[in-house]
Structure formats: C-alpha cells, structure tokens
C-alpha cells in the first residue's frame with residue numbers, strides 16, 4: 033500500500049455491511065462457499081417468486097449459521113394466518129429480524145396492501161420480539177409522493193428498528209436524506225442501500241425500472257468519476273462506500289444489493 037493510500041484511508045472506519053440476495057437456485061451453496069459464516073444476509077421477495085421462496089432460502093441459510101433477514105412483502109402474503117405461520121418458522125430458525133416492504137406485486141394477495149398494515153401485525157403477532165426494517169427513499173419513489181412516504185415512515189417508525197434505503201449512488205443524497213429524517217424527528221438508524229459489483233447494463237435497466245435513474249444520471253454526469261464508475265463493464269461501489277464512511281453523520285451501515293454476485297466480497301460484521 034502506498035503512503036498516499038494510507039493517508040487517504042486515515043480515520044476511515046469501515047461501516048458494517050449486510051448483503052442482500054435474491055433466492056435463486058444455487059444461491060445458498062454460493063453463500064456458504066463465498067461468504068464468512070457470521071455474515072448478515074437479507075433475502076428479497078420478488079412478485080414472481082412469492083414469499084415461499086424467500087422463506088425456504090432464509091430457513092436454509094439460517095440452518096447454515098448465517099444471520100438472516102427475510103423480506104416480507106405485504107402484497108404477497110395471503111392472510112394473517114399465513115403471516116403468523118411465517119413468523120413461527122422464523123422464530124424456530126432463530127431468525128430475529130425481518131424487512132417489512134409493500135412489494136412490487138400489482139395485485140394484493142390478501143389483507144395487506146402496504147407495509148403499514150403489515151408491520152403492525154408483525155409487531156403484534158411477535159409480541160415485539162422481532163426487529164423490523166423498513167424502506168427509505170432518498171430520491172423519492174416513482175409512484176408515491178414525498179409526503180406519503182414521510183407519513184408512511186412516521187406511522188411505521190414506532191414498530192421499526194432501522195431504515196434501509198432504496199439503491200442510491202450518491203453519498204450527498206444519502207446525507208441529505210438522513211438530515212431530512214432527523215429534522216422530521218425520525219431517529220431510526222439508516223442503512224445506505226448500495227449496489228454491489230454489477231454489470232453496467234443490468235444496473236441501468238433495473239435503476240430505470242425502480243425509479244433511481246436520477247442518481248445514476250447524477251454519477252454519469254460527474255465527468256471522470258462518472259466514467260470511472262460506469263464506464264467499465266461493471267459498476268464498482270468502493271468509491272461510494274468510502275465517501276459514505278466519512279460523512280459528518282454517516283449511515284449506520286451499508287446494505288449491499290449484491291445481485292447475487294458474491295465473489296470477491298467479504299462483508300464486515302453487522
């Protein structure tokens with residue numbers, strides 16, 4: 033390591049990191065072989081997969097000793113009884129935290145049309161014994177107004193233990209978001225959602241779909257930096273995570289959207 037690098041890293045504390053995975057075939061084996069045993073893994077719930085795949089992968093990963101956080105998508109849960117059964121399975125597997133999210137499913141499968149009603153039932157059924165994460169949107173949401181997002185966060189805050197942000201590419205936007213929350217009296221720890229090393233084309237198509245295109249444009253407009261981040265075949269998160277770690281009020285940790293690319297990645301404990 034050169035002296036310049038040492039100087040540049042001085043005072044930089046590495047933020048704790050969690051890794052989000054998609055429950056595709058083979059991902060459990062990949063996690064076992066690629067990730068340190070104590071890693072915290074969060075497991076997405078995609079509309080076309082259903083909650084069953086999220087739970088099956090989560091239970092399997094917990095069996096391997098990982099600290100696991102299943103995503104419970106409100107619109108994919110068929111009934112309060114199904115929710116109670118999922119929570120029993122979590123408890124039996126030693127899973128201590130879940131992520132309560134509305135989910136992208138167009139049609140609501142049961143009684144929960146948003147994460148607001150879901151989080152209340154999770155808290156009630158578990159008797160407050162589970163930690164719960166909720167989503168935050170530093171760049172807003174393509175279909176939900178800022179006011180609605182803030183009202184939604186306020187109503188969930190008393191049941192929630194952390195906010196995990198939507199994928200974002202700008203430390204400045206994350207910082208602004210955290211200070212907005214604080215000025216609104218929301219004091220929950222904020223974990224910054226950061227894309228892992230992902231093929232550039234995949235990132236661009238997904239970012240457009242989920243409404244985070246503007247911060248991608250933000251980095252692509254940053255001249256040499258933008259080119260460095262997006263000009264190769266893969267996006268690289270290192271620059272962003274380094275910037276986040278030196279913010280005046282840094283996030284509580286990094287939530288890494290891995291896109292199931294687990295190779296060459298060793299998270300620090302969360």
Ligand SMILES: NC(=O)C1=CN([C@@H]2O[C@H](COP(=O)(O)OP(=O)(O)OC[C@H]3O[C@@H](n4cnc5c(N)ncnc54)[C@H](O)[C@@H]3O)[C@@H](O)[C@H]2O)C=CC1
Nearest residue numbers: 132133134135136146147148167168175176180184197198
């Ligand atoms: N940030 C993330 O990691 C993920 C985000 N999502 C997306 O985020 C959305 C929001 O999820 P949550 O933050 O849990 O909020 P939510 O789905 O619980 O909704 C928050 C508030 O906005 C309203 N709302 C929801 N969808 C709306 C729409 N299409 N038009 C108008 N109002 C709407 C709800 O009624 C509620 O009052 C999901 O539906 C999905 O599109 C999905 C998976 C992961």
Ligand SMILES: Nc1nc(=O)c2c([nH]1)NC[C@@H]1CN(c3ccc(C(=O)N[C@@H](CCC(=O)O)C(=O)O)cc3)CN21
Nearest residue numbers: 054055056076077078080136198199238241242289291
């Ligand atoms: N609106 C929204 N929905 C989400 O599901 C979501 C967000 N936002 N923000 C952050 C993360 C990122 N997520 C994802 C979801 C899917 C892929 C993905 O690679 N999907 C594959 C299909 C996988 C499969 O079906 O097996 C793809 O090719 O699109 C990546 C990141 C999930 N999360």
